[in-house]
Amino acid sequence: MPLIKQISIFVENKPGRLKAMTHILKDNDIDILAISIADTKDFGILRLIVNDPDKACKALKDAECTVKLTDVLAIKLEDKPGGLSVVMDTLFDNQISVEYMYAFFSKQDGQAAVILRVDDNEKAAQVLEKAGVSLLTGEIIGKM
Amino acid sequence: MEKYWNESMECATHNEMRSLQSFRLSQTVRRVYENVKPYREKMDAAGVKPEDIKSVDDLYKLPFTMKQDLRDNYPYGLFAVPMEEVVRLHASSGTTGKQIVVGYTENDLEVWKECCARALTAAGATKHDFMHVSYGYGLFTGGFGIHNGAEKVGMTVIPVSTGNTKRQINIIKDFGSTFLCCTPSYALYLAETMEEMGITKDDIKLKGGLFGAEPWTEEMRQEIQNKLGIKAMDIYGLTEVIGPGVAFECCEQNGMHINEDHFIVETIDPDTGEVLPEGSQGEIVFTCITKEAFPVIRYRTRDIGVLKREKCSCGRNLVKMMKPKGRTDDMLIIRGVNVFPSQIESVLLQLGNTAPYYQLIVDRVNNTDTLEIQVELSPEMFSDTVKSLEDSEKLIKSAIDSTLGISASIRLVEPKTIPRVEGKAVRVIDNRRKKQ
Numbered sequence: 122m123p124l125i126k127q128i129s130i131f132v133e134n135k136p137g138r139l140k141a142m143t144h145i146l147k148d149n150d151i152d153i154l155a156i157s158i159a160d161t162k163d164f165g166i167l168r169l170i171v172n173d174p175d176k177a178c179k180a181l182k183d184a185e186c187t188v189k190l191t192d193v194l195a196i197k198l199e200d201k202p203g204g205l206s207v208v209m210d211t212l213f214d215n216q217i218s219v220e221y222m223y224a225f226f227s228k229q230d231g232q233a234a235v236i237l238r239v240d241d242n243e244k245a246a247q248v249l250e251k252a253g254v255s256l257l258t259g260e261i262i263g264k265m
Numbered sequence: 266m267e268k269y270w271n272e273s274m275e276c277a278t279h280n281e282m283r284s285l286q287s288f289r290l291s292q293t294v295r296r297v298y299e300n301v302k303p304y305r306e307k308m309d310a311a312g313v314k315p316e317d318i319k320s321v322d323d324l325y326k327l328p329f330t331m332k333q334d335l336r337d338n339y340p341y342g343l344f345a346v347p348m349e350e351v352v353r354l355h356a357s358s359g360t361t362g363k364q365i366v367v368g369y370t371e372n373d374l375e376v377w378k379e380c381c382a383r384a385l386t387a388a389g390a391t392k393h394d395f396m397h398v399s400y401g402y403g404l405f406t407g408g409f410g411i412h413n414g415a416e417k418v419g420m421t422v423i424p425v426s427t428g429n430t431k432r433q434i435n436i437i438k439d440f441g442s443t444f445l446c447c448t449p450s451y452a453l454y455l456a457e458t459m460e461e462m463g464i465t466k467d468d469i470k471l472k473g474g475l476f477g478a479e480p481w482t483e484e485m486r487q488e489i490q491n492k493l494g495i496k497a498m499d500i501y502g503l504t505e506v507i508g509p510g511v512a513f514e515c516c517e518q519n520g521m522h523i524n525e526d527h528f529i530v531e532t533i534d535p536d537t538g539e540v541l542p543e544g545s546q547g548e549i550v551f552t553c554i555t556k557e558a559f560p561v562i563r564y565r566t567r568d569i570g571v572l573k574r575e576k577c578s579c580g581r582n583l584v585k586m587m588k589p590k591g592r593t594d595d596m597l598i599i600r601g602v603n604v605f606p607s608q609i610e611s612v613l614l615q616l617g618n619t620a621p622y623y624q625l626i627v628d629r630v631n632n633t634d635t636l637e638i639q640v641e642l643s644p645e646m647f648s649d650t651v652k653s654l655e656d657s658e659k660l661i662k663s664a665i666d667s668t669l670g671i672s673a674s675i676r677l678v679e680p681k682t683i684p685r686v687e688g689k690a691v692r693v694i695d696n697r698r699k700k701q
Binding site for chain 2 (some may be wrong): 133168
C-alpha cells in the first residue's frame, strides 16, 4: 500500500522549542519536505514529512523529544480548481473521515500534493486509486 | 467590655483548668482503653496502663495518634461508642482518596456547639445578629459546625452554603446579614463581586466575620476588614478533633484561644516526638477529653505553631495558639480542601500510561486559589492528533477532580522538563507564598 511515514512531535508552548527541534534535524542532515503544526492553548503537534523518517525519528528520540511515526497518505493533485474536491467526494462517499491534512509542492515537477490523515488508510488508498487519484510512495517522496 | 459565652471556663485559672483537664483525661483514657482496640493495643505495646494516666503531667506517656492510624481504621475502627449512640458523621479527605470518618454523639454535638458559641461570642455576635454561613454544608465540618453554634447563641442563621456569589450578596443585603462565615479567600471574592455589582459596604449590615479552613495572612485580614467594613476573626479546627471551634480569636486578634476544657494541646518536636515547653515552635498535638464517639488521643495535626500562655487583655485564661506557620508534611490547602501531592501520583499511576512525573502549580488569582497540574507526556500517551491528546487531558482532569474534590487544570508538558532534584521531581510550586 502506498503509505508514507510522517513524524509527529509534541511541542510545548514555550519559547525555543521549535528552534531546538529544527536544530536537531539540521545537525542530522534531515531535509524537511512538508511541514504543518497543529496548535492548542498549551501545546502543539509538529508534523513533518522528511527525506529519512527513521533517522529523523531516532535523532529526535535521542534528544528526549516525544515522537511518533504515523502512516499517512500523500496525494498528487492537479493544481486547478476542483483538484481537491474529487478526493473529498470519494472519501465522503466511502464514509472515511479526515483527521487533518496539509499541502506541499513537489520539488520534482512543481505539482501540488496533499498529506492526508484519515481514519482508515487502507480503505482510503483503495477507493482513491479506484477514483483515479495518484498516491505518492515514500520512495518517490524521498527523491523529491 | 468583652462578653464571654462561658465565663467560668474561659476565664478559669490555669490551676483550675489543669485539674479539670487531669480528671477528664484520666476518664477518657480509661474509656478509650476499654472500648477501642487499636488504642488499647498501642498502649499495651508502649507498656502504659490507664491507671498510669492520673494527670496532664502523665500525658507524654501515651502513644501518638497519626493520620495514618485514622486511615488504617477506616471507617469506624476508632469509634469509642456503639453506633446506636452516634447521631452524626462527618468526613475529611485523605491522601489516598480514602476519607477519614468521624462520629458524634448527641453530647459531642453539644460540646461542638459550645465551642463555636464561644468563638462567635468572642467575635461579638449575639442573639440579635444574623449569621450568614457560606461554608459548605455536607460531610465537611465547616457549615454544620458554625450553623449549630450560631443557633445555640440564638443568632438568626442563614444557611446559604457555597456558590452563586451574586445571590449570596443579594441575600446579605436583603436579609440584613450582620455576620459572615466562610473561607477568607471566599470573603475577598464576595467583596470583589460586591464592587462589580456596585454595592458598597455602606449598603450592607455586615459587622463581623469568622474565617478559617485555609491559611491566610494579616494582609488578607486587613483587606477583608477594609472591603467589607467588618472585624475579621480567625477560627481554627480540624475534622479529626471536632471541626471548627477548637480555637478562636478574641478582640485582640492576636492568637487563638484553645478550648482547653475540651482539648489538651501540646507542642512537640516533629522529629523526636519530644514535648516542648510552651512558647516553643513545634507540631501542634491535640487530645480530646470530653468527646465520646471519636476522642483522639495525642493526635498529631502536622500544623506547626506556637502556644502562648499569658494574661490576655480580653480576660480569658485559655492558652493561645499563634496562627499555624506551616506544616510538617506536604499537605496543601486549596480552596479550603486538603490536597496531598501523593493523591495526584496515585491517580496518574492508576490511569496507567502516564508518567508519574507531575508538578502542582498553586496560585491565587482574584483571591481564589488555582491549581494547575503539569503532567509529563509519556510516549504511550502521545498521538499525532490534537483530539486524542485533549481526550487524555480530559481523562486525567476528571480522575483528578473526582479524587481531590476540587477542579484542577491539566497541562501536558514534554518529558523530562519537570525539574528534578537528585532524581526526584519538585512536586509543588506554591506561588501564593510569594504573595504573602
